[in-house]
Amino acid sequence: METFFQLLISGIAQGCVYGLVAIGFVLIYKATEMVNFAQGDIMMLGAFFTITLINYLNWNYFLAIIVAILAMAVVGLVLERVLLRRMIGESPFAILMVTIGLGFVLRSVVGMIWGHNPRSIVTPYTDQSLQFGAVVFPVADVVVVAATVVLCGLTFLFFRYTRFGVAMQAASQNQLAAYYVGIPVKRVVAASWALAAALAAIAGVLLLPLKSAYPEVGLVLGIKAFAAAIVGGFGSLPGAMIGGLVIGLVEIFTKYGIDGRVGFSVSDTSVYVLLLVMLIVRPSGIFASMQRKKV
Amino acid sequence: MAEPLLEVKNVETYYGLIAGIRGVSLEIQGGSIVTILGANGAGKTTVLKTICGAMAPEKGSVRFAGIDITGSDPDRVSRLGIAHVPEGREVFPFLSTEENLKMGAFTRKSSMFKSDLEEIFEYFPLLKDHRKLAAGFLSGGQQQMLAIGRALMLRPKLMLLDEPSLGLSPKLVRATAEIIESINQDQGVTILLVEQNAQMALEIAHFGYILENGRVVMEDSTSRLSKAADVQEFYLGKKASSVRGKRRWKQRKTWR
Numbered sequence: 001m002e003t004f005f006q007l008l009i010s011g012i013a014q015g016c017v018y019g020l021v022a023i024g025f026v027l028i029y030k031a032t033e034m035v036n037f038a039q040g041d042i043m044m045l046g047a048f049f050t051i052t053l054i055n056y057l058n059w060n061y062f063l064a065i066i067v068a069i070l071a072m073a074v075v076g077l078v079l080e081r082v083l084l085r086r087m088i089g090e091s092p093f094a095i096l097m098v099t100i101g102l103g104f105v106l107r108s109v110v111g112m113i114w115g116h117n118p119r120s121i122v123t124p125y126t127d128q129s130l131q132f133g134a135v136v137f138p139v140a141d142v143v144v145v146a147a148t149v150v151l152c153g154l155t156f157l158f159f160r161y162t163r164f165g166v167a168m169q170a171a172s173q174n175q176l177a178a179y180y181v182g183i184p185v186k187r188v189v190a191a192s193w194a195l196a197a198a199l200a201a202i203a204g205v206l207l208l209p210l211k212s213a214y215p216e217v218g219l220v221l222g223i224k225a226f227a228a229a230i231v232g233g234f235g236s237l238p239g240a241m242i243g244g245l246v247i248g249l250v251e252i253f254t255k256y257g258i259d260g261r262v263g264f265s266v267s268d269t270s271v272y273v274l275l276l277v278m279l280i281v282r283p284s285g286i287f288a289s290m291q292r293k294k295v
Numbered sequence: 296m297a298e299p300l301l302e303v304k305n306v307e308t309y310y311g312l313i314a315g316i317r318g319v320s321l322e323i324q325g326g327s328i329v330t331i332l333g334a335n336g337a338g339k340t341t342v343l344k345t346i347c348g349a350m351a352p353e354k355g356s357v358r359f360a361g362i363d364i365t366g367s368d369p370d371r372v373s374r375l376g377i378a379h380v381p382e383g384r385e386v387f388p389f390l391s392t393e394e395n396l397k398m399g400a401f402t403r404k405s406s407m408f409k410s411d412l413e414e415i416f417e418y419f420p421l422l423k424d425h426r427k428l429a430a431g432f433l434s435g436g437q438q439q440m441l442a443i444g445r446a447l448m449l450r451p452k453l454m455l456l457d458e459p460s461l462g463l464s465p466k467l468v469r470a471t472a473e474i475i476e477s478i479n480q481d482q483g484v485t486i487l488l489v490e491q492n493a494q495m496a497l498e499i500a501h502f503g504y505i506l507e508n509g510r511v512v513m514e515d516s517t518s519r520l521s522k523a524a525d526v527q528e529f530y531l532g533k534k535a536s537s538v539r540g541k542r543r544w545k546q547r548k549t550w551r
Contacts, residue, residue: 163401170387170398177385179349181445182373182402 002134007252013141013210015248016148020203021225022232022240023155024196030172030235031192034084034095038103039200040222046072046201047213048110054121061124069201076197080190103219111215118212126209140209147206151199152241159237168192224251227275233285242286247271298361300325300485301346301453306355308345315341316509318355321487323453323502328479328486330496330517332530333506339489340382342506343455346487347379348372360452374402378446382457382489384438386445388431392422395430395441399448415444418474436467443474453485454478460492468492472499493530497521505530 021043028036036042049071053064083102087095125139159165171178171188179185204213211217224247232243255267278285301323308315316338323329333339344350346357351366358364364372373379378399387395396415400408416423419440425433430441439459446454456475460468472495478484490496496517497503503520505513513520520526527533 163397166390166394167398167401170390170394173387173389174385176349177381177387178398179369180347180373180379180381180385181399182370182449183398184368184370186368 011252015245019244040218044218047204072201080193239287330500376452378451399445
């Protein structure tokens with residue numbers, strides 16, 4: 001039973017990271033109808049920024065993560081401005097290739113600068129744990145979950161109550177009409193990229209104490225997060241988060257429950273099996289909220 | 296005559312290689328209702344899209360209140376005071392009625408929002424009943440009212456209306472016409488109305504242009520336009536009787 005709870009919390013923690021990256025996928029998709037396959041690599045870059053600030057420049061942990069998150073938001077803005085804005089109106093396939101190529105570039109650049117060895121950071125809460133009865137939780141897991149809950153709350157409030165947040169929703173629902181009422185759609189798109197990159201950076205920062213970072217970490221994680229976005233129903237922000245949690249839990253429980261017994265790794269595949277089953281049974285995802293516009 | 300509020304000069308706009316409009320000039324005096332009539336594909340919507348900046352013209356210029364707005368972004372154009380009610384309503388389907396209206400006031404300071412909202416609800420009491428409902432669930436007529444209301448929230452000097460009567464019942468067409476007239480008279484908003492319902496448009500407008508194949512073929516005050524034989528036959532559907540007592544299908548329009 002204790003094992004169950006421990007697996008549950010670490011599955012949820014892992015799922016939160018997937019969910020944050022998946023939210024980035026959905027944000028960019030909703031604003032621009034582009035799928036950014038470099039989303040995981042942007043997360044990886046955010047993690048390496050943090051590593052540099054903490055391990056090499058000896059910055060304070062909290063200062064370092066704030067600077068890294070802001071820096072990644074700027075990276076998102078720059079990517080949109082110099083790369084993706086030029087692709088508006090091109091075929092979706094061309095845009096897809098650009099983002100996949102961007103992922104390759106980011107991985108190689110990071111590999112050239114920082115090398116390919118796995119790295120990690122020492123956080124104020126590394127190796128600490130909380131104990132509830134017989135169940136022991138690593139504080140790192142708890143921090144991930146708490147941070148994600150706060151972030152989801154903030155994101156919800158932003159989209160629900162701020163003028164710019166509602167404008168971002170409006171622009172994603174009907175871009176032309178948004179232009180007509182005077183919403184600066186280009187700025188909305190840029191903001192979506194900045195927000196997606198910042199969320200990815202946060203995911204990277206949260207991931208660091210759980211796993212070490214290496215240039216390819218974003219590739220695998222990005223694809224799983226993409227699966228999470230699809231399972232949740234592509235185009236739904238809460239769906240992306242729920243999808244992330246589902247994927248995280250499935251992965252961790254198959255890892256513990258099946259891998260050890262059969263003697264080979266099923267857990268990595270389980271995520272994609274889940275994705276396939278989901279696509280067959282309920283192709284529009286858990287939150288099939290994006291009904292086609294009638295009338 | 297005073298300088299027109301909107302001046303479109305020799306505008307040519309293309310869809311790829313295909314010309315949407317080929318040299319259209321319009322002049323709209325402040326405070327008036329002007330209509331553009333024409334069949335499907337005549338280029339009416341293209342004219343509006345060129346004015347509001349959704350499409351950039353290849354040639355020609357658009358001036359609004361003395362400012363050159365040729366080919367500028369739609370959000371800048373609407374900031375200057377041109378509100379566009381696009382064809383087919385185009386509300387934000389998952390936002391509530393109130394949020395839709397709020398987005399209409401996006402370019403302005405939000406302090407006036409409450410009182411403006413009440414004013415809109417006076418025009419369209421039905422919207423008030425559904426203020427928390429997602430706009431996608433409104434009926435076609437209500438969505439049209441919402442689109443007009445949303446444009447009004449901009450406090451525009453000029454309102455571009457693209458086929459507001461499309462898909463509405465005759466009763467609602469009547470209501471829409473009255474609302475357009477009162478927006479013009481009470482709020483002093485200049486209106487450029489694109490319509491297929493020529494009868495309604497000629498009734499409420501002061502001046503009209505007739506567009507065919509991307510060119511202006513006739514322009515006059517609506518009182519004279521509605522008496523012109525060609526307009527009567529081809530736009531108002533009144534039959535011309537000939538000596539033979541039959542309709543002459545080969546009869547050609549005067550401007551051809």
